[in-house]
Amino acid sequence: MNFGIDDLPVRDELRGKSPYGAPQLDVPVRLNTNENPYPLPEPLVERITERVREAARDLNRYPDRDAVQLRTELAKYLTKTGKYPLGIENVWAANGSNEVIQQLLQTFGGPGRTAIGFEPSYSMHALIARGTGTGWISGPRNEDFDIDLAVAERAIAEHKPDVVFITTPNNPTGNAVPPETVLALYDAAQAAKPSMVVVDEAYIEFSHGDSLLPLLEGRPHLVVSRTMSKAFGAAGLRLGYLAAHPAVVDAVQLVRLPYHLSAITQATALAALEHTETLLKYVEQLKSERDRLVAELRAIGYDVTASDANFVQFGRFESAHEAWQKILDRGVLVRDNGVPGWLRVSAGTPEENDAFLDAVRELKKEFEA
Numbered sequence: 234m235n236f237g238i239d240d241l242p243v244r245d246e247l248r249g250k251s252p253y254g255a256p257q258l259d260v261p262v263r264l265n266t267n268e269n270p271y272p273l274p275e276p277l278v279e280r281i282t283e284r285v286r287e288a289a290r291d292l293n294r295y296p297d298r299d300a301v302q303l304r305t306e307l308a309k310y311l312t313k314t315g316k317y318p319l320g321i322e323n324v325w326a327a328n329g330s331n332e333v334i335q336q337l338l339q340t341f342g343g344p345g346r347t348a349i350g351f352e353p354s355y356s357m358h359a360l361i362a363r364g365t366g367t368g369w370i371s372g373p374r375n376e377d378f379d380i381d382l383a384v385a386e387r388a389i390a391e392h393k394p395d396v397v398f399i400t401t402p403n404n405p406t407g408n409a410v411p412p413e414t415v416l417a418l419y420d421a422a423q424a425a426k427p428s429m430v431v432v433d434e435a436y437i438e439f440s441h442g443d444s445l446l447p448l449l450e451g452r453p454h455l456v457v458s459r460t461m462s463k464a465f466g467a468a469g470l471r472l473g474y475l476a477a478h479p480a481v482v483d484a485v486q487l488v489r490l491p492y493h494l495s496a497i498t499q500a501t502a503l504a505a506l507e508h509t510e511t512l513l514k515y516v517e518q519l520k521s522e523r524d525r526l527v528a529e530l531r532a533i534g535y536d537v538t539a540s541d542a543n544f545v546q547f548g549r550f551e552s553a554h555e556a557w558q559k560i561l562d563r564g565v566l567v568r569d570n571g572v573p574g575w576l577r578v579s580a581g582t583p584e585e586n587d588a589f590l591d592a593v594r595e596l597k598k599e600f601e602a
Contacts, residue, residue: 246363253360258566262588264579265568267404267436267544269466271515271582277508284500296496300326303499306506307474311459314438314513315446315476322479323449325486326494326502330435330460330473335361337456337475339488341396341429342367348396349388351380353572355404355433362396370394378406378538378546382414386421393425400433402440405570405577407540409440415448419455429481431456436542438464438516439523446476453478463543464516465505472502519543523580529590533597538575544568547593548575556596563592 239248255266273281304324311319327333338361342348347368350358354374362369372388375381380399389397399418401410415432422428434457437444449455456477462468475481505512526545530537538546550556553576557569560576565588568577578589 244366246366250360250363253357255568256566258561260561260566261564262581262585263566264581264585264589265566265577266468267463267542267579268468269463269515269519269543270580270585271466271518273466273505274508274511277504277511280507281501281504284504285497288496288500292496295492296494296499298492298494300494300499303494303502303506304474306503308476310506310509311444311446311476315444317444317446317449319446319449319476322482323476324474325477325482326472326474327489328473328493328498329462329471330433330458331357331361332493333458333473333475334358334431334433335365336485336488337429337431337458338362338365338367338396340484346395347392348398349392349394350398350400351385353378353403353405353570354398354400355435356570358398358400358433367396374406378403378408380410380414380418382417385418389418389421389425389428393428394422395426395428397422397428397430398433399430400435401445402434402436402541404436404542405544405568405572405575406538406546407542407544407577408538409442409541412445412448415445419448419452423454427454429454429456431458433458435460436463436544438513439520439543440541442541449476449478453480456481461502461505465509465512466515467501467505470498470501470505472498519580522583522586526578526580526586526590530593533590533594535593535597544577544579546572546575546577550574550576556600559596559599560589560592563595565589565592 304321308319308321308324344366348362349370349372351372351374359369370392419430422430432445456475458475461472527537530547535547536549
């Protein structure tokens with residue numbers, strides 16, 4: 234007898250859904266998951282080893298459940314780079330930005346409540362909403378993948394969501410949301426409910442513009458979420474964090490699991506924060522390579538969405554999946570996000586990007602032949 238997931242008493246809103254994930258294939262060039270392509274510098278690896286060794290001596294004890302030292306250092310980093318003063322009371326950390334989002338939805342969403350996002354955008358927002366029993370509302374973007382402010386304001390007024398997600402720079406399209414649009418949506422959300430507004434800044438360090446952290450001033454329903462996976466080159470660490478009014482930080486602790494951040498995670502993150510200056514130099518290199526990808530793709534003849542992230546959305550293809558396969562056949566793995574006619578490529582090292590550009594040049598010639 235075959236027994237599968239459909240034979241289990243799974244919640245109705247989860248039936249027929251697929252888990253989040255990207256193909257991990259053994260190919261020469263992998264540019265599909267927006268990872269930082271540069272390995273951590275050796276001095277940082279040595280510092281991580283030192284901090285983890287220190288933490289290992291006390292692994293018989295539970296870790297600091299409030300992550301005081303880590304949150305203090307994260308607040309310092311945000312204050313310095315975000316041009317807005319923050320303290321430990323404004324910052325919370327968890328296992329990746331996905332757990333941050335989950336905790337926010339557990340706190341402010343849940344059964345009988347709804348969340349809205351403007352799609353295409355980060356698909357985990359909708360998946361975590363469903364996982365927490367929060368109703369999901371898909372708001373539209375226009376043909377340029379920008380948020381149509383008038384349409385978005387009407388959607389918020391109509392649905393009165395409890396949580397509003399704004400992703401900037403947006404994943405998978407790469408474009409940024411102007412501060413004035415965020416402010417207008419925040420005001421619309423407060424007029425409708427009021428609602429929590431979550432600005433997902435996972436890729437902000439790669440942006441041409443500034444963080445929206447200063448918008449927190451006087452806005453207790455606004456939250457900015459971040460990650461160390463991208464700019465810090467620490468995808469394997471799984472460390473996300475948020476900045477918000479102290480009341481929000483207090484609220485999410487109502488749903489956090491006991492001792493949710495391990496001593497090893499906290500030690501590793503602290504070591505990485507000690508090397509911020511070095512790691513952000515890699516970010517500058519990736520920004521330069523990202524801009525080169527945009528220019529080269531346009532020169533080849535592709536449509537390209539303006540990017541403020543460490544990836545580029547390009548097209549347009551009659552069949553995006555066919556184009557994805559043909560690029561893969563040339564030894565380069567990019568991402569088919571399911572946006573009709575478009576693919577996404579992460580900015581890699583100069584050599585990886587050269588290999589990708591060679592592949593899409595050949596593809597262009599093949600399609601035009």
